[in-house]
Amino acid sequence: MGINVRAYKLFYKYLFSYIGILLVPLIILGSFTYVYFIGIIKDDVINNNMNKLDRIRYVIDDQLKQIRMMSDQIYFKNMTPFFFEDDPLGSLKVINDLKNYTLTNNFISDILMFNHKDDYLYSSTSSYKTSLFFDKIYHYEQWNQNTFIHDMNSIITPTVRPMENILLNNRETKRFATLIYPLSSGGAKPTQTVLFLIAEKSFQNLLKDTMKDYGGNTLIMDKNNHIIAALQDDPLLQSPELQNIMKESNNDLSQTVTLDHVKYIFSSVVSSDTGWKYITIVPVNRIMEKVTSLKLIFLYTLAFILLISCAVIYYLMVVNYKPILRLKKLTDSIWKDDNPNRNELTTVQNALEYLTSQNTELYTRLEDYEVAAKEYLLFQLIRGKFPSREALEQKAQTLGLRLTKPWLRVVTVKFGSMPNTAAVSVDAMLDLIEQSLPDDIEGYARDHMDQSNIVLIIASDEMTDTRLAEVLSSIQSSLKEKWELMATVGIGGAYQDISQVPKSYIESMTAIDYRFVKGTGQLIFSHELGTNRPKSSFSSKLATDKLKMHLKQGDFEQIDQILQHVIHFLKHERPSMFEAKMMCFEIINAVVLTIEEMSKQQSGAPMSSPDVFLLFEYETVDELVETVKKLSLDISSHFQKIQTHHKASLIEQMIDYLKANYTDCDFTLQQMAEYFHMSQASLSQYFKEHTGSSVLDFETSLKLEKAKQLLISSHLPIKDLALEVGYYNANSFIRRFKQVIGIPPGEFRKSFQSE
Missing domain, CATH: 3.30.450.20 (PAS domain)
Incomplete structure (x- = not known):
């Protein structure tokens, strides 16, 4: 040894x-x-x-x-x-x-x-x-x-x-x-x-x-x-x-x-x-x-x-x-013992003592890093920089944070005046807020660019407003009791989709602005912000859905037309600033997520997500209009980069799909259109433009080529052979074979056998 x-x-x-x-x-x-x-x-x-x-x-x-x-x-x-x-x-x-x-x-x-x-x-x-x-x-x-x-x-x-x-x-x-x-x-x-x-x-x-x-x-x-x-x-x-x-x-x-x-x-x-x-x-x-x-x-x-x-x-x-x-x-190798007569255990003990002192110093540095990393993670979450819930949980776990509950929302706490930093530590306030949360709510707080605000991100199971109000009221009371701080709390909506966290942030900040109407020191839910503007014929949800569809189809003309309608709505119907911000966020976020999904399939470069902090800083509708115009230019530029690759790879995917499924007796054009997220008409037109043949004709040619191979190389009955190439009805197969090849399948087989 x-x-x-x-x-x-x-x-x-x-x-x-x-x-x-x-x-x-x-x-x-x-x-x-x-x-x-x-x-x-x-x-x-x-x-x-x-x-x-x-x-x-x-x-x-x-x-x-x-x-x-x-x-x-x-x-x-x-x-x-x-x-x-x-x-x-x-x-x-x-x-x-x-x-x-x-x-x-x-x-x-x-x-x-x-x-x-x-x-x-x-x-x-x-x-x-x-x-x-x-x-x-x-x-x-x-x-x-x-x-x-x-x-x-x-x-x-x-x-x-x-x-x-x-x-x-x-x-x-x-x-x-x-x-x-x-x-x-x-x-x-x-x-x-x-x-x-x-x-x-x-x-x-x-x-x-x-x-x-x-x-x-x-x-x-x-x-x-x-x-x-x-x-x-x-x-x-x-x-x-x-x-x-x-x-x-x-x-x-x-x-x-x-x-x-x-x-x-x-x-x-x-x-x-x-x-x-x-x-x-x-x-x-x-x-x-x-x-x-x-x-x-x-x-x-x-x-x-x-x-x-x-x-x-x-x-x-x-x-x-x-x-x-x-x-x-x-x-x-890491520590030289000055006394060679010590046995192994004593040497290791002295080395551990040395490493412990070094680790203590390093741990102090890591604590400072973890605080900064935690604040950065929450900042990125509010900005919508996490592509999936799994990515968020993986990153949070490395920092010792837990955000595993299904519903996410942003809560903004605003103080009437900035507390005296000598008497009140911001870190102490953040710790108090986090420790005041019950066990069934996962939450983390960070300070805001506006030093009078604190942003709290919470994850929970589905929860009533009454229950949430009780929790946040308890936090208000703790702040009041310990530091005599008057806090107004703006509560954004709860979403399961991680991409909607920035929207919840906008809602919470808008709710804070509503304190001028409702009063300071209140709990303000974003859904309490009503509007008296008459109902418009323009629907942001409909516009978002159409944008997703046309993005997947690559129809840039329709995309530009929808964005022009958005600009027209913002300029002429004059929605509230909150409505305009939410509309811009939903449209921009939908565009970015759809293009990211397409980029994964086509190995393209993804677009950047909307910066909610920038949106929130806008004070006029004209600034939002300029944002939408910039989005139109970004989409145009992005499509110019991936259009050629997309068209080539898409038609190859369609042909591969047909080759993999043409023998399925239940195959339909509707199934294929749903698979490629396109309408039947758009898919048929796109396929014919790039191959010169309709989907049905291409499928039939694949079936008949397979049938000819089986007629020559096997002794399957015509009925079983029809099923092998995707026909439930043998008569339909015989009729189609004779129509295209010129002779029935039986005669085709005999001609090769006689040869």
């Missing part, structure tokens, strides 16, 4: 301080997470394991309840034992009932019923002699016919045979748990027994969900601490130490045990209904794998965040430090 040792010290000072600020929350967060959050995750894993065991307990308890209900239902349906040899057909009903029970419960693999004094067993599929059943159908490894009959006669309470191997139909060996339910009523000795065979797979399907996340083993023990089923046939289950722990676990618990030098989480849930125990044995390292992985992920993430944050801090320090170095170099 090209920084010296001192700069490096400052750089690394900030760098290490920011890294230290970053480390504080990271260390606190890491410690909190390690001590608290990881512990919560560990407890959550163990609790989740207990919840899964509890769900298994609930499911198996529910299955055992259903099995108990089945045994009761079987008993009540077969309360009277029968012997197969006495009623072979009766066995079919028993078999069918057992089959229905088996089908309604997927947990049960098969159901057997045995009448103690009979030699037959009944299953859900058939009936068998007990010898055949144990030899061929269900061959138990540790249970034969004799022990079966002994157990059936001796077992009087529900009993469970733990999971054991059974050879089915001498084909395959499967493991089953056998639930034995003696059937009796009222404590009598059982005469029948129902056996429910539960496949090991049925238990394992329930147990798998418990350990699928952590491994380990899950088992079920009956109330006599016999293992009914286990998820895995693990040698650990035969450990005497584990068997002692399982026998002693008579309540829900979760504890850490050590078996064969390995730590396990031993979790147990006991059923209050059956006394069965549901136990999981999981290596601690397997359960804590998730906790450890989360801890490692967190630590890696923390380290990654730290590294990235340090890199970002370093990068931002470099980026943010470069401007300081550039600022130091800039400081050295």
Whole structure:
């Protein structure tokens, strides 16, 4: 970066301080997470394991309840034992009932019923002699016919045979748990027994969900601490130490045990209904794998965040430090530090102090300039020197002024006598007037060439005379109260067109002159200045409109004739001085604006706008007549300069317009005349004089040339082709084409195709 040792010290000072600020929350967060959050995750894993065991307990308890209900239902349906040899057909009903029970419960693999004094067993599929059943159908490894009959006669309470191997139909060996339910009523000795065979797979399907996340083993023990089923046939289950722990676990618990030098989480849930125990044995390292992985992920993430944050801090320090170095170099280029041992910040600080003192002096000079610039802007606005509202607002904005409201008007304040400049500052009066305006009115004041006058230009939304009178009366009162000044206020009309501001100024000055009639110290609106002169046949508005039209048409003879009518009116009908000034201003302003508009289009030099201050100084109508005559000469001179260029460029514009619009079916001569601000007759005459052809003939020639090109180069139907060249009606197109070319469009196309 090209920084010296001192700069490096400052750089690394900030760098290490920011890294230290970053480390504080990271260390606190890491410690909190390690001590608290990881512990919560560990407890959550163990609790989740207990919840899964509890769900298994609930499911198996529910299955055992259903099995108990089945045994009761079987008993009540077969309360009277029968012997197969006495009623072979009766066995079919028993078999069918057992089959229905088996089908309604997927947990049960098969159901057997045995009448103690009979030699037959009944299953859900058939009936068998007990010898055949144990030899061929269900061959138990540790249970034969004799022990079966002994157990059936001796077992009087529900009993469970733990999971054991059974050879089915001498084909395959499967493991089953056998639930034995003696059937009796009222404590009598059982005469029948129902056996429910539960496949090991049925238990394992329930147990798998418990350990699928952590491994380990899950088992079920009956109330006599016999293992009914286990998820895995693990040698650990035969450990005497584990068997002692399982026998002693008579309540829900979760504890850490050590078996064969390995730590396990031993979790147990006991059923209050059956006394069965549901136990999981999981290596601690397997359960804590998730906790450890989360801890490692967190630590890696923390380290990654730290590294990235340090890199970002370093990068931002470099980026943010470069401007300081550039600022130091800039400081050295504009101000030489007499102490080279200062660091950058101190050097910049001293340079800023020096520049501040220089700027203070410069600001004082600028304030004087802004006052003069403000007065000049208001002066130019009154003279009508701004071509548009946008130009005014842009210039005003550079000076910190706001004239954005739509309605502009000029107000003139006249004092009965010039105030004593020693006691009253003109600037103080201007400030008072501006500060007295409400927020919804934008206004600025300046002194007048006549030192007893102050001109106020205001911009506002549309406002009633009553509201404006209240505002100006408040200004009168403030001037009276502070300096005992009697002020007469002349109020010009409000206009949205910026070019009418000079007119508003004339109106306000004329209103001031009306104080001789109405009295001093009054508010005088320009519209209060009435006239008793009879209505004249001459209309300044009509003359203005005609001037605009003839200026755009370039008809200088008509322009001169209108100006002669104005001179005749001023000389012979003798209007009031105010009327004459307003008429001259409106006519001159209209001429200037129209010629300016034409000059923009034709790159001509604009004419200067009327000087309202000069108009206001005139005291006789003869002086105004001379002004109108001078205007006539100015217009003549101006037109001589642009006439040739105007004619050449105008006819080119007309031809370009026709070429751009001749294919429009809705094209009319009226549209073209409106576009060029001319009457249809004037446009037609002008076009024919300069081209030798009428507008209609020229348009038709363009259409037909385009049609011939399309007939030769395309396969458009005549109807679509007519639309392409500007004809709604295909018949009109065909008729016109034949009239001018001599043959119909179809034949024209065929002649070229044959060639």
